[in-house]
Amino acid sequence: MNLRPSAPFSRPGWRLWPGLAIAGALVVLAMAGLGALVWEASLPDMNELWRSRYLRTVVAFTVWQAFLSVVLSLLVAIPVARILARQSGFPGRVVLLRLMELSLVLPSIVAVSGLVSVYGRQGWLTGFANDWLGASWNLYGINGIVLAHVFFNAPLAARILLQAIESAPTSQLRVAAQLGLGRWWYWRAVEWPAVKPIMPGLAALVFTLCFTSFAIVMTLGGGPAATTIEVAIYQSLRFEFDAGQAALLAMVQLAICGFLWWLAARDGLTASLLPDRQVASHRSKAGSSFWARSGDAAALGLFVLFLVTPLIAILLRGLPGIGSAFFPEGSFSVNPALLDATLRSLAIALPAGLMSVSASLLILACGTAAFQPAITRLTNVAAYLPLMVPPLVLGTGLFLLFRPNLGSSSEGLILVTLINAMMALPFVLQMLRGPMGNLDSASRQQADQLGVLGWYRWRWLHWPRMRRPLALAMAYGTGLSLGDFGVIALFGSPGQPTLPVLLYQQLGSYRIDAAAATGLWLVLLLLMLFSLFNWLGSPLFNAGLASKSSRTVPEPEHA
């Protein structure tokens, strides 16, 4: 006889089924897209792929550039994350974190324009290197591709790693601080164990992003020798109308990326089992000597230059047009087109962010609730399908399943919101996986014994620890949707543009200055959005909500 009133959503099924349903829907979607292509034209012989010199080169090049990009991105990200964790109090740290969050969500055409202004033939750095160092380089080719990929992904990776290091069990930090560990031992004893569980997933995420890169590879690749599988799929579908070959290539892409995720899910996605009781924080002393601090400052300075100079180029390019973008031809009322596009973008991006965060939590809950490890892995891998399945194939699948009525704008916008949420899912999941898994087993068992389940478990056990990661995840989910152009282009939009679509429309009509201004506005908007969400997730904001007396335990200093 159970006398306790049970908490809402406390039946075990609530932890399992919603996540499973979401994962299932994603699988169905991907299969529908592939199935449609195979149905349209039968699948060619697999041997066809290995006979064609062109396709072989494409597959090899795609893997090679993605591999290089991952290695370099992580080589940049790990030291940056370590320095940022060590030096938690320098001025400008908060601004730097916001800028790091920005790079991934920038529309690629804006980011490439910034990169070219710095590293291109007429770029600032190229000029400087020629005049002062006598060095010269050519941006266009594999180096340009890798450079752009590192620019997009290293800050993201560093941000995720930093979050992991900062959430390292405080007991370990205390012991490490008491022992006065040197840097190497501190890495071995504290930092590596903290980042190790998320490393495989992070590497797989960056690999998949670079693997499926399209416009950047073409713009900076120098010529058709730099062709990724994604380009070849586009070519098959849009140019040669060869659905069979497109399906075959999509399957190759799915097989390679899917295999990696499967491996990552086997080794790395398990939750950390170390206790994570929040106690007063003890920072390492390793970063406090003068020489150590100078070294950190120099390394960080280089990274800041790398990250910030393209952003400054975007700023300088957009500034001349931004006045007339807001107040066209000297009028004193705000340009309605820009305002409408901004509101429309936010109306899509905020719900999309919220949806992707909720879906991620459900999938993660399902991961901890499933009895079969295989089911856990399957749901985990399925969540990354939106990254692995080429957008054109996904679009076909979605189209067949929903047959959207393109004419009605409200229905179109709802669908676009849904798909944006789906595309953001892999990133948001990556943000939340670490923090969600970090709940120690002692707390978990205690909660089980006390019957803290369902909604209450979420409200009192997870929510207080996850506020900050949730805010960051929400910022990424929203930011990705805000900067997105692809999803809308997939479906066709009913005329009224979002901000990125407005940018492309301006480009298509030769309004170069206006487009640069729209690009800058988008960057500023993203920056504001990330600042807002970080503020919402920060202790400062929450201290205002909770009564101060209940906060006996100081939290470590985060961003």
Add this chain to the structure above:
Amino acid sequence: MLIRAFTLLLLTLLAVSANAEKVSTLTIYTHPSFAAEWGPGPAVKDAFEQTCNCQINYVVLDSGGDILQRLRLEGKSSEADLVLGLDTGTMETTRQTGLLASHKTDLSALNLPVDWQDPVFVPYDWGYFAFVYDTEQLPEPPKSLEALIAAPDSLKIIIQDPRTSTPGLGLLLWMRQVYGDQAPEKWQQLKGKILTTTKSWSDGYFSLFMNGEAPMILSYSTSPAYHMAVDKTDRYQAAEFEEGHYLQVEVAARVKSSDQKELGQAFLDFMLSADFQRHIPLKNVMYPATDLGDELPAVFDKLIQPAEALYFDPKMVTDNRRQWLNEWLDAMTR
């Protein structure tokens, strides 16, 4: 207050939907540069809606290729009454789907460099592909395709990929028209001058050309018209090549399954009237399909006048595209 605002909103929505039921709607699949706020789309919509008791509904797809793909997916149940924005590169494949209907439009008013007698497709504008150059970086551009190919490799050009871009395919056909079977060799000689091959015209124009990365970019002979008329600068000009320039014609057609047959036909007729065509020169930055007389903006007189319009029959393009592309890939990756 909130309730009042909500009621007002509800009433407006009701009024709009009630209104929508009365008039017939013409759904047009098109691409972004036509439907954009600054494109000809909105002005054309207003002008046509005044002549009929109807409403135009644009569905904006990413490119001509996407219009074709959407049509294929939807087949006979397509909602489109009209497709607008296909060109000589995609029209033949679209015709072969059998989903388009023939038109009854009088084509005698057409003013194209080639004779046009197509039963399905009605042109609405046209233009020449050309290399646009920055006069400040390159005062003396090459005078022919041959001169460009023979130029030293220090002259850098930006082109678009024929697999993903309309002008990119245009250059492939241009080279083929001028050099025939010699085209692959000529591509190999050109290769050293190609800074990069971008996915779309926008990528190259915005990120690279306007950033000063290269003095020449593959574009349209009409591009300088916009810079001269709106940006008020003569800095960007098109290089005239002796061999002639390749022609692009943009077309529209009716969809067979449409339940607005008469309205669709009326739109195609309207397309060749001055009320439609006058928006083409500066809003689509192309030549109008009919003679606009004095209404053609003065800057169009300053554009290059190619000696010859190079042009393959669309059927020829469809039959050979894949082979020509493979030869190009081979030449460029060897």
